[in-house]
Amino acid sequence: MATYTPAEAAQRSGFTIDTLRYYEREGILPRVARSAGGHRVYSDADLSTLDFLQCLRDTGMPIERLRRYGEMCQDPATMTDRAALLREHAADVDAQIALLTRRRARLTEKIAWYDEQIGDAAD
Amino acid sequence: MATYTPAEAAQRSGFTIDTLRYYEREGILPRVARSAGGHRVYSDADLSTLDFLQCLRDTGMPIERLRRYGEMCQDPATMTDRAALLREHAADVDAQIALLTRRRARLTEKIAWYDEQIGDAAD
DNA sequence: CTGAGCCCTGGAGCGCGCTCCAGGTCAAGC
DNA sequence: GCTTGACCTGGAGCGCGCTCCAGGGCTCAG
Numbered sequence: 367m368a369t370y371t372p373a374e375a376a377q378r379s380g381f382t383i384d385t386l387r388y389y390e391r392e393g394i395l396p397r398v399a400r401s402a403g404g405h406r407v408y409s410d411a412d413l414s415t416l417d418f419l420q421c422l423r424d425t426g427m428p429i430e431r432l433r434r435y436g437e438m439c440q441d442p443a444t445m446t447d448r449a450a451l452l453r454e455h456a457a458d459v460d461a462q463i464a465l466l467t468r469r470r471a472r473l474t475e476k477i478a479w480y481d482e483q484i485g486d487a488a489d
Numbered sequence: 490m491a492t493y494t495p496a497e498a499a500q501r502s503g504f505t506i507d508t509l510r511y512y513e514r515e516g517i518l519p520r521v522a523r524s525a526g527g528h529r530v531y532s533d534a535d536l537s538t539l540d541f542l543q544c545l546r547d548t549g550m551p552i553e554r555l556r557r558y559g560e561m562c563q564d565p566a567t568m569t570d571r572a573a574l575l576r577e578h579a580a581d582v583d584a585q586i587a588l589l590t591r592r593r594a595r596l597t598e599k600i601a602w603y604d605e606q607i608g609d610a611a612d
Numbered sequence: 613c614t615g616a617g618c619c620c621t622g623g624a625g626c627g628c629g630c631t632c633c634a635g636g637t638c639a640a641g642c
Numbered sequence: 643g644c645t646t647g648a649c650c651t652g653g654a655g656c657g658c659g660c661t662c663c664a665g666g667g668c669t670c671a672g
Contacts, residue, residue, distance in 0.1 A: 403667075405620075424592050446603075455596065456596045472541075473544070477576055481572060484572065505631080524638085525638090527637080527649085527651095546629095
């Protein structure tokens with residue numbers, strides 16, 4: 367089991383050191399292990415948690431919901447609830463993708479319209 | 490050509506009255522016509538502009554970029570630039586959709602994992 | 613043992629995109 | 643004409659998600 371300094375954890379996770387501290391303060395990330403002197407020592411498990419958190423953030427899950435998920439992860443009896451939360455979130459993501467796709471089509475139309483205008487002007 | 494009060498424009502566009510004023514102040518929306526007493530009078534053209542702005546906002550175009558697009562729309566000589574801006578934005582939207590789709594797959598995996606855990610526990 | 617560079621904590625500050633407020637003007641039904 | 647409610651302007655405030663800072667402690671190469 368490898369361990370990582372805050373700087374390493376930041377680099378590998380893609381979050382900044384400040385964000386890692388912030389997530390820990392907010393209870394999103396479980397309390398990270400410490401060295402004798404109080405410095406954080408990240409484990410592989412922490413990194414994989416961070417990796418999944420990145421996925422949730424990328425898909426627009428708000429901090430407050432992330433916090434609830436993080437809390438539930440502390441209690442093994444909450445698996446069903448966690449799965450439910452993720453299923454709900456997945457539905458949100460589907461809606462996002464659907465909206466974005468519709469809007470994207472709109473952009474295509476508008477671009478085509480511009481191209482037409484530009485073409486006409488060239489005549 | 491129908492006209493609309495601020496309240497009607499807000500309701501039809503889906504933006505709030507405050508947001509409409511804000512967009513106008515920021516130069517995103519061209520200066521809206523006024524009544525003798527100084528009240529805004531929105532036209533069908535304004536509403537269709539707003540509708541397209543909604544599309545750009547929904548796809549995450551930042552205010553500053555919106556402002557530049559709005560400015561360019563004042564000048565008919567900028568069609569090519571506008572088309573270029575939209576093409577760039579469309580590429581961003583494609584990237585967003587692609588990322589979201591990848592993350593969505595990740596969620597599916599995680600949910601499946603939870604379901605497996607829950608199933609095992611039930612035995 | 614020392615110095616340079618990480619890291620610590622608590623709390624303030626920031627950028628975005630609105631949202632709200634005070635204090636006053638306009639519009640329209642009665 | 644008066645009242646009621648929508649609207650005006652300029653500017654302050656807010657919620658989110660970080661990001662930065664001061665003032666100090668840890669660590670490790672030399």
